Amino acid sequence: MKLFHISPETNLDLLVDNLWDGQQEGYRQQVVISIRRGRIAAVQPREMQGTGNGTQQMRLTGLTVLPGLIDAHVHLALDGIDFQASLDRWQDPLLRERVLARALRVSLEHGLVAIRDGSDREGLNLQAREWVRAGKYPGPRVVATGMAVHKKGKYGSFLGPGTTDPASIRELVTSLVNRNVDQVKVVVSGLVTFHRYGEVGSLEFDTAELVEAVKTAHAAGRPVMAHVNSAPGVDLALAAGVDSIEHGYFLTTAQLETMAARGTFWVPTVAAIANRLHTAKREVYPEREIDIIRRTQESQQEMVARAHRLGVKLVVGTDAGAPGVYHGESYLDELLYWYQAGIPAAAILRAATVTAAAALGLDGELGQIRPGYRPCLIAVRGNPLENLRVLAQPEMVFIDN
Ligand SMILES: [Zn+2]
Incomplete structure (x- = not known):
């Protein structure tokens, strides 16, 4: 290249x-x-x-x-190979700088000209944004969220400091805006589990709390990207008025119709689940869990195809940095999962460029x-x-x- x-x-x-x-x-x-x-x-x-x-x-x-291609959901501070080792490296300024620089470089080598980072607890993505801006390391433009807003004691402690009530949510969002994040990331539900098909970690916020986060972000002109799985979780996120649904496993057709009508972006991150089974270094899962992972992937692919038919603003994002989702190379994996789902290549490319640019707030600049x-x-x-x-x-x- x-x-x-x-x-x-x-x-x-x-x-x-x-x-x-x-x-x-x-x-x-x-x-x-x-x-x-x-x-x-x-x-x-x-x-x-x-x-x-x-x-x-x-x-x-x-x-x-x-x-140039755009990945709307990555975590530069995670390497996709060893989660615990990634977290350990955050305590070492030299090591973590090397890891972030590498993630930026391989992303660029795979044709990515912009990425949106879904946060890390140390806010390292903000630093990566400045390195690219200053020309210290070559990389795609970074749209940064800093740290995520999540509920203390629930899923997401590696993404942000944890909040307890509407006041602490407002305080965190305000401090992120003061650090000049481009968007605000909220964690609305837990992860998809592989114990039982369709099982998702519990909801983190009630409507009033999530509305507080969205209102505070929007008042400062920051769009909100919502990590959320399960139908109740997506209902909550849509009720609060988030701008993009991230992951969105087990959402419903009625919710897709609402998203199409409102122009809510969907970043389905098929690779985040599917790559557990499809990358060379796949973790070893018991047969029963492999079956659940496969069914989860297939149901997501089916919903992505349905979203395309319904006119939902689909956006390509990989969750690069998550287990088995390698920076740069997993981008093509995601495109191929969509193609396998029956979406025409031209539509996939639009989701990878022009619609992704809009989700990142870069329409008029990138994507065309x-x-x-x-x-x-x-x-x-x-x-x-x-x-x-x-x-x-x-x-x-x-x-x-
Ligand atoms: Zn993520």
Whole structure:
């Protein structure tokens, strides 16, 4: 993979054979993407292109160019390999910096130009955001949540400090806003368990508490991403007015209809469950649990396909950092789970680019290749609309941070 940095001074014409711009069903052929002063200035047929003027040209022969990919749910501070070792490393400034830098780099190498971090107790994702901004480490743009809002004594102690009542929720959200988080992450329910099919850890908040979190975040202009599984959990999250449902295992068709009507994003993170069985280093589960994991994955895939038919704003997110969900490489896993569920490749790519950009609050900047947008692009060999696997190893990544 070749990485190209676009600076605010860059003037460059990319001569592209095949372009998928994030809007159209198919490709545009033989176009020029004109980058002027670090922004996309024009996208036009090659014969329209002006001549001369000393602008640098680059010919991307035989490649397909598309908007850089976006992962709407990662945990940079976890490595997906060893949960306890990840937590231990947080106490060592040098080690943890190395781990975060690696997660950023491999994400970029897999074509990710933006990621949203679903928090860690130390708020290390905020530091990662600054490292990328300052150019200390190459990486995708980080949309940071800092620490999550969860209920003390319930699931999520590795994600945030724990709250007890509406006042402490308000206090935590306010302190996160003061640290300039981009979004607020709330933990509404526990995890999917593998003891019994459909079983989910208990709810953390009542409606009044969750409304307090959402109201405080929204008053400060911060969208709310909600970790939640189970139908009662999703009901609670929707009643409180969250902006995105994260995971959402065992949600209902009626809830999908509500989400479609309201424009609530859904980040179904199929890989978070499915990769337990599909990655090389899979943990060893008893046969009975393997069966439950498989059924859980299949039911999620079925709901993702239904969400697509109902017009829900689907967004690709992997939960990278969770067990078996490796940074960078698990992105393609997630795309393939959706494809296996029967969703057309073009729709999956929209969920990976234009809709994901909207979920991250970056619409108008990323997710499409059109004038005014930032030139964060990837070039791949082959036809991703026919075979998503060509996204596994982008030949080139263009990034402006
Ligand atoms: Zn997560």
